[in-house]
Amino acid sequence: MVQYVIFIYSILLIITYFAISFFAILEIKSYLQKNKFTNYTLLAASKYTPSISILAPAYNEGQTIIENARSLLSLYYSNFEVIIINDGSKDDSLQKLIQEFELENANYFINYQINTKEVKAVYKSKNPIYKKLIVIDKVNGGKADALNTGINIASNKYLVCIDVDCVLENDALLKMIKPFLEQTDKRVIATGGVVRVANSCIIEHGRLVKVNLPTNFLARMQSLEYIRAFILGRMAWSHLNGLLLISGAFGAFDKEIVIACGGYNPNTVGEDMELVVRMRRYMEEKKEKYVVSFIPDPLCWTEVPSSSEILKRQRNRWLRGTFETLKLHKKLFFNPAYHITGLLSYPYWFLFELCAPLVEFFGLAFFLLSALTGLIEWNTFFTYLFLIILLGYLYSIFAICLEIITYNQYRRQSDIVQLIIAALLEPFYFHPLVVWSSIKGFGSLITRNKGWGEMTRVGFTTQNKTQPIAQTFTELLPVETKRKRLSITTIFFNLTASAKQFISITITLFLLLLASRLVELIQNSVHNGFSNFTVKTYTLSVIKDISFYTQIAGAFCILFFLLAFIHKTIAKIILLICASSLVILQLALSQYFLRTSVLLGSDLWGYSYQEILQTIGSSGIFNIKIILLAVLIITATVTALIFIPKLIKCNGITSYIIVSIFLLSFLFNTSQYTNQIQLQQEFSNNLTINKPYYFITTSIQHFFPSTPYNDIYADTYIGDYGSDNEKNVTTSINYIDEKKFPFLHTMDSTDVLSNFFNSSAKPPNIVIILVEGLGRAFSNKGAYLGSFTPFIDSLSEKSLYWENFLSEGGRTFAVLPSVTASLPFAKNGFCELGNLMPQHFSLMSILNNNNYTSNFYYGGNADFDNMHLFMQKNKTNVHDEQSFSSSLYKKMPATNGFTWGYGDKDLFKKILSETTTELPFIDIALTVSTHDPFIINEEDKYLQKFEQRMNELGLDETQKKEHRNYEKNYATILYMDDAIKYFFNLYSKTKEFNNTIFIITGDHRMPEIPMSSKIDRYHVPLIIYSPLLKRTAKFSSVSTHFDITPSLLMLLHNTYHLKIPTTVSWMGTGLDTVRSFRNIHAYPLMQTKTEINDFIMEDYMLSGNNLYAISNNMDISLIQNDSKKQQLNNALNKFKYKNNQLLSNYKLLPDSLLKNSN
């Protein structure tokens, strides 16, 4: 599961980076084109420019304060004041300022529009030259508090907040203020400017004289980082009007909005971002149109940390600032009321700025651990790592390119080379350092570590005693976001409380799941008998359950804590919904299993809504009692999940330990290990599997399918989906153009059937009877459940009979394409392609070309599984329930208004009524009576026959009792057998009978009666009966549905000279008529519409990740033979590869071939 989270996260991140690059280009291009016509020099001196207040907080800046103040006073702009706020400096900053600028106390009356710490004095200069300068001396309160004090004093409409040690370009103020003056329909509330790295640059008298790339390694890295962040990130968000951050080092604001919002928040270390988010929120809540603008000109230069210690502290602080801001404004998260801020900007910051270090760190750790423990190969690990690094390089180099094209501050080629080298080295030192600092930032949030020294001057714990005169933002903001002290202790206790809450709900969930499992096991034992299941089965069930529960609890845990960060109640509600859904899912899936004896997996997604509705409806499970019971269970589950957790008490440490176990289970996918433990008996094995686990994992595989890949250099590679074993004939297939037509090959001319047939004067009629659910398990001699098909048994003795025959599908969807056209499966079965079904040859289409008429008979709705469309495409007349006259035929009893259609006797009656033609014909009949819900018109009669049959078979009482659990199933089998007998009796009296070949096989083995093994599902009989037969025979060699059409056509071609194509796309190579057990075929088998996990080759069957040896009675046993397993895997992958190729061009045959055949 964790790999999917990382995968989806990575994909989103990559898409985001590409989007950022794209929008950044648009914004920069637009900005440069618009602004190249502006002469800032002329306008900066204009007396008509709006007035600006520059706010520069200073703390212990004594060494440079005079130069910095002079630099600010000499900015090229006409209307501005400079307000320096001495934030309780312990050095001589204030004295120097007083002395240098001839300051005196102005007795300033301060209007405390924003609550701040006490102001000791406000100074103005006696010298008119410095009339623009105001110096505030105040009690230390941190940067935000200092800025708020400046805002209270500022007399101008616009505020420019800067770090006092920043160096500004001459025209910086006009450029920053321009966006405010350009809008007419929206209000610009803030403008951000690019901050560049000043390390190693030459600065004289507070002016930047020469730009140099920093010589210090860390500073150079930050140069690159700043270019990337400002030129790409900020510009892209500016284009979308989604900027959440304006650097504290340099930003301009609309004073009125800043005051209305309550100014900077002194209780966060990310005050710059917090203010912008709050301003945006304020405007959104007032429903006023607004813009947060950004300009890419390099206007502000600042010195960045050149030592790793200072850098680490800075990044730690940034992380905490982001966390605090996002937490304070969690209401915005995916909140459509806040438009782009809520729907895009906030989620971006949360997922890709705040969580990125966590995902990166733990993702890498996870992969590293996986590689160390051998879960993934080292070369895979390094390949992925290289790819990720490469993506990072691409992003950085792209940013450098944009820098060169736009402002190109580092003009020397050698500087650009240095920048590129920095980009190449970044992933190996700088980036890990930054990620680690951020991780420590998270740690600081939990461990109450306040981080760097400056935090002490922020003064978290004291409040200003001065009474606020104007509104403060605490009064303006909505109640739930009112400013509150972000106590680390509170965070820790909140986290612990959340962990306890999570654990109490999860324990309840476990109890409910185990209870539901218990119900399943008891129901099963009652139904199938306790004695049939060993302690091992029950134990294994519980082990598999627990491993899955802990794993999914890990997933819930991540979801819960991420949501708890946003809102605790939402997190709890979502967890309760997930938990209830899981319990109900488990109950529903276990009931499905108990009813059908098969696991419900991704095959659900292979059916249309109508098909699911028909299946469920006709199964009769939906009745008022069931619905009431379901409502009761849902209510009980939800009630239990709400109330039981209150009774469960768990201390903090235990909670953390359990949470850690869950997370580890999730990270290491524990279920995959427990599910490797298999039982021999298929049904018992399926019983042990946790049903939601199976459903979820197969669904994931369905929606994120793997691309088959074969390592052609591996020793086990066999070139094609066959082995080099001489018995295997598949390797001899001569493919013609595998790229265009993956399955096209020359037809094998071997005719194995002619020897068994006499020839007749005219081509024989063909009647194919496909019996729903007819498995070898209960049919014919040697059936391990006893044979319940006496007529079919007797017929097989007069026929060519394959006792070890296999169907190609585990459900009905595969039977028509496989039997009548030997077609590949495509994605969800060939018929499921609908109108995209490629043109193909089939028994019907070829015989039609030889003057046959073809008919398909089905008692139900032939639209199911697209059978109607398939037959139409093969020019075959379809006779389904719509063509049955209700006066002549009687439908099977309906349950809840649903029925599958007409029973088998009616079906055969219908066939007999239609069989009057001079031309040879091929009739294909698909029966339906032996399908869930196993209700037939003469149920009582056949229930009696069932009892008789058991006696005939000599079953003892125990066996009878077991069989009676499935009496309805057996009754329908006996009914079906009787229906075939009825058909043959009547048909034998027709003139066509003597010149007809009958083929009888099952579409798959009925899964509702518990199966013994994986292969049991496919194990069906094949009977070829005809009065034309020279001799009978029983074959123990293995063949499948794929082989019927090729062999039949060769018989008709050789004996009756029917025209058949020499180039075909058959999956099968023909029936094997060797009497002893062997398998010369290498075929995939498709159990459900969404899974192709089974493959047979030689005496082996691959099912999922397990290799089985097939014995001569078609029993299978799990074996360990890695080389053989790899061979089968390769062969299966080769098939899947070809199958996927088919899906890319939907071509099986060249047009020329189709044209010729017509």
Added chain:
Amino acid sequence: MQYVFLKIITPATINTATIILLSLLLILLLFAFLILNNSKQIFIRKKKLSTLTENLIAGIVIGTWDNWEEDNSSIIRLKKILHKKDARNYVINQLEATINNLSGAAKQKVQLLYNQLNLKQDSLKKIHSRKWNIKTKGIIELYTFGQTDMIHELYKNVDSHNEIIRMEAQIGIINLLGFKGLNFLDSLTYPLTEWQQLKILEQLAAHTEDGQLSDNLSKWLLSANDSVVLIALRFAEIFQKLHFHNEVLHCLTHTNARIRSQAIETLLHIANETTANELVNIYNEEIFSIKIQILKAISAIGNKDQFDFLLTQLSNENDMIKLYAARALTHCFKTGLTILEEKGKALNTVYEKIYLHIKKEMLLN
């Protein structure tokens, strides 16, 4: 054992992705160095061209160059290279940069050189371009080099849907025609941004007001386009249009708060003895920021009639109102500071602080 997700991205996919990313990376690197190299080439070409133009420009600036015929070999060499488009653009940009710093005869000589080098054709081609940025450049060149005969080309664009074209066309007309050029305000459908208003006011600073403004100001003050009203108010303020006092007063009732605010600002500069009372009359109905503005205005233009009003405001519960009322009181009345001092002593520390603040302010100013 392979993870399921590793099957999602197979080694083949990874290899393909790696090759694509590596290729992109190499392309970007190549691109970066090509751009750098190209910049270098452009720099060298410009350097060569600048040696030719520098002498000419220097001659113009110091007044030693008169006309085309009398010039020396540098003109001939310049003429030879002007068949290249980028060379012509370079020369135009050089001359444009020069002319912006010149005035009088020297400016005319640059315009003459522009004409004689037939660079106007380039500007005309640009103005007919479909690309807005090229068109804008053409407009700028035409007005920068005083091409008054092309005024109709500029007029076509004063109400263009493209903001930049529109702005430069408006500036161009004012640049060439001065106050007469403001006629476009009569029918302007788009708003004038504050930035554009700033640029227009700066352009007008180079021209002398010759009565054209007064002819139009009344209708602009009544314009349906709020931005036209705003700039008209600024015209009245800057050019001291005292006789528009009543029309400006009328703007005090405008629904747009920005217009009311600008009207107060304008009245401050064209005030008569009734203005302060008019402001007092609207005071109670106004929003907070405009109240402060009115008090500021009364501070400058108030008279004895506002004494009671100011005393009332001095007792207002809002400290900002108190401060500005106190400031107005002290500015308008000699006894104002004394009143404030007494109030400070008698009542609370707020008045005392305000008193000290204003007293110091008066000393410092």
